[in-house]
Amino acid sequence: MSNVTRLRHALPMSSDINAAITALDKAIADAVDAAKEAGLPQGLLVGLLHGHAHAQTHQMVTV
Template identity: 75%
Template sequence: MTNVTRLRHALPLSSDINKAVVDLDTAIAKAIDVAKAAGLPQGLIVAELHGHAHAQTHVMVKK
């Protein structure tokens, strides 16, 4: 896991990283709003987010 950066060691974060985090958060929030408007059950939305978080954690640990 040499490619993983612990944020507490990288503080303060660069403006590029801050923008990327804000953009990611905004995109996720918009996608959730669209899914809710389409009638997806909240549990399915949560399951999708949890599944992606699990998969990304696996990718980080595997490297």
């Protein structure tokens, strides 16, 4: 996902955080590519990603 704008934050982010973001982005992109190659319907892929995003958002606002 080289066309995605980098995150900017009020405070500088550590190199560990930047490395984690890069690794997460690559892992997600690789998993999406593998799912597409396996023939997973795009709607199901989007739904799964949306569900995980929703669950993580819920976890952040309820803790």
